[in-house]
Amino acid sequence: MRKTNTLLIIALFFGNSIFAQQNQLTDFIQSKKGENFITYKTSRPITVDNLLKLYKQGLGLSTNDELVTLKKENDQLGFTHYRFQQYNSGVEVYGAQYLVHEKNQQVISSNGKLVSGIVANNSVVLTTKDAVENAIAHVNAKKYMWENAGAEQLIKKIKNDANATYYPKAKIVYFDNYFTQIGSNYQLAYQVEVYSEKPLAKQDVFVDALTGKIIHAYNKIHTAEVTGTAITKYTGTQSIQTDSLASNSYRLREYARGGGIETYNMLQGTDYGLAVDFTDSDNNWNNVNAQQDEAATDAHWASEMTYDYYLSKHGRNSYDNAGSILLSYVHYDVNYANAFWDGVRMTYGDGDGTTYTALTSLDVGGHEITHGVTEYTANLVYQNESGALNESFSDVFGAAIEFYADSANGDWLVGEDFDVNGTGFRSMSDPNSQGDPDTYLGVNWEFTAVDNGGVHTNSGVQNYWFYLLSDGGSGTNDNGDAYVVGGLGLDTAAAIAYRNLSVYLTQSSEYADARAGSLQAAEDLYGVCSNAVIETSKAWAAVGVGFAIEDNDLAILSVESPTTGCGLTNAETVTIKIRNNGCMINLLPGDTIPVHFQVDGGAIVNELITLASQFNGGDTISYTFVASADLSTIGFHTVSSWVNYNFDAQPLNDSIINLQIENKIQQNVDVALSKIVSPISDCHLTGGETVKVEIQFLGCDSLAAGTNIDVAYQLDGGAIVSETFSLGNTLYAEDTTSYTFTNTVNLSANGIHVLDAWTAFSIDNMNGNDTLIGHSIKHPYPLFHNDKVTFESNVAVLDTMLLTENVQSDVAVSNASAATGTYALRMTGGDPINSGIIPDTDTTNFWSKNLEFAAFAKFCVDATSWSAASLYFDLRQTSSKVYALQLGQPVPEASSLRIVADGIQIGSTYNPITEIGDPFVNKAVNLNAFAGTQFEVVFETRMGFSEAADPLSGFPFNSEGDNAYIDNIVFSQFAVGVEEHHNIESLGVFPNPTNGVFSVQFISNINQNVQLEIYNVLGSLIGSENKEVMKGINNLDVTISNQSKGVYLIKLIAGESIYVNRIVKN
Known part of the structure; x- marks a missing residue:
């Protein structure tokens, strides 16, 4: 439960329409440096409080949304930075954070990602206990951290909290794996962190709050006081601070820096509670031996130097800026060739004994601690582009720390010290040399879900940006664009990168956000149109993100008016905003700029701006056309506008084309029934199913709380049920609310039911959207003992099952292959190539991924009188030949089937055995646990190619695609043994x-x-x-x-x- 006194609840105080608020907010906007980055006019000051109170809807938020203060920080430049978290109806919107930057009590800029249009849904069926249990079952580890008594004691000590534990807690959130900012894509889920010891993983698991299914999961493990003298493994002899226990006993602990620095020996184990001190008798740490004990002083010194770097260069006190202790654990596991940050400490393996030695080098120590810095600043989610940025910032500051502490040996390689070949595993100056991209979406870019969406690979883009910004360089990128970047020096580049990370990025930031944030950081530090700003833009252009700042580049930022609204006329003003993106050359008074607009593809309006004053680089101007626009027709219109300055060398930002604007009827009476939420098709429906509907207000201003709305429904043409409810809160334009009828419906009869529902708001004369008719609810006939589904009769078959497919899957009765007769159920995939959706074949968390390729066939079973239960079916699976013939190896995971009973997977996953198409095989599944109940069984698949999309279908290869053919399904009250899946894979x-x-x-x-x-x-x-x-x-x-x-x-x-x-x- 959130405590109100720790939050800043941003409430809406004024009832203006959303359109009016959007118009008013634009009066304060100077420019937009990207889709999610706004700068504000100094001539129209606005405070943080007023921005969020008066113009909340102008930011795309509804009355159900609130912004909660996460952090407020002051910096050395006089800025105050506010970090807000979006909540909708009291529920956190995962990944939706907004930053507001204030100086002298005036908002200078704001940025981040907010989500508009979330449909509030409080239908949480799953308990937090169930969510935790489902998440743990999904991880399915051999051992968890909370099962280790030593680890539990240690986390209490580290956090100085007697109640601290590794045992998972569940938090309800709105979640969309792709952070699309489209409200309809977000669903209620529990976020559960599960930390396992064997195998080592720290996963955030997202559990559907309604069904209990796993939506997504990702690993949060980021891989990779006396003065003593240390002979380190990689950096020669260094002075380190240690703790003196006696005149002849010293250990690797010190307390002068922040909360201290401590380094421990894991003794090649994995239990942190059993770690011991490294000790030395004379404080001259010459502990070189076959066990690589000298690596401990590398780790200790790396922590000291990392602390010193952040404090001296960026004024940061430890990774959390609160002086937390820096803990290092060396000699983790046997032949463990990795290093990682787990949220509270660094852990280092000794290498694999052949390619890598102990991973305690200076740059990797800085890299791992920087993951902690990222966690306490932008907290970039460790997947896809945000994860690549997360990894890159660790590489960036790992390199900066190496140059700071050991400048004579500093370089742009990552991990070269413990690589026996001396090349490391990443190169920041030449990412391509290690198989990483140096251009956004270019050669070596990882497009699949491998490695959390390419976090280690795609980091190469920002790595190369940082190298160019530091040292400079020239060349041609993968887009064919030539570049010349003048280096600013490492300290300047690092200052820009650090300010970007700590001030301007959020959890879900991507490369476009990193560019916008770094440009703003350079402006903050070195001034508008400074050389730092220009070279920052050039470095981003060099890696294919955005374009370089060029003189005479006039960009049209926005069409300020007209905007979507009610009652638009035939004489709407057209106002545009233009920014001078150049720096060195200013436009002078009397200079002219040709500008144009066009409505609905009609006549082009041509006008000329004559400058009354100097138009400097970084400045913006607004221009209102003399001619007006006719938008009087009700409906949608398109408005295009462009600038046509003769000397402009950058045409990509000159125009806004086909901006869609809607003219709505001026009214405040339109109440629509937008959705029937429940009931839905399912097994074992009863005589008391609830009816829930969603109502949307489509007026222009608001509908007051307390307004009565009549709603009704009719089931199967029977009696009409009418009820009245009172709005609990004011609805503004396009807001929704839901209502659950007190009366229920009887769906106990098997078959198809049809539900109609409607609103009957007394003053609503716009009735075209009042009614939803034909909502189909299927209650499949249950299967009893020895009922056999042969798929030969479509009507009978379809009455007994529920089929669900997605955008890249299909499930249907087919005559393509059958065990007996002509027909069977075919479950197949889609088109991974042309759809651009590449399935992830990593078997980790396999069934929570690739939902676009998921298909489901559900059967209802009545086993209430059975003492045993079993399932028999004939199965034939095929795998596309494209994997073996074009990729060089089969990918059986691309044709996967599992059996799920009441949400629980029964037995193992079925995959094809051969590459040429297996024969039909009879399968037997033990369902004794469900005997005596009514239950549901789902055949669930993840398939890659359909036959139609298979590149090798037809002559001469005749590849069938990825399919599961299922025939002759029988549920029986006779028991079978374990699932038929042992030394024989098919019969x-x-x-x-x-x-x-x-x-x-x-x-x-x-x-x-x-x-x-x-x-x-x-x-x-x-x-x-x-x-x-x-x-x-x-x-x-x-x-x-x-x-x-x-x-x-x-x-x-x-x-x-x-x-x-x-x-x-x-």
């Missing part, structure tokens, strides 16, 4: 039905002896054979020609496992 019989001669085909994972047995329906053994089989596909020929027509059971015994299929003799 098929062909042809089936047979005239008496058939083949038993199966895939053996090993060379082994098997027993094949044939039984009739009475259970009598009619034949058996013992065979030695080889690893791979095996075929055994069988004849039952002398047996009568009927059903026979084929049993294959391999070791202690039994595999069963059926065959029909005609």
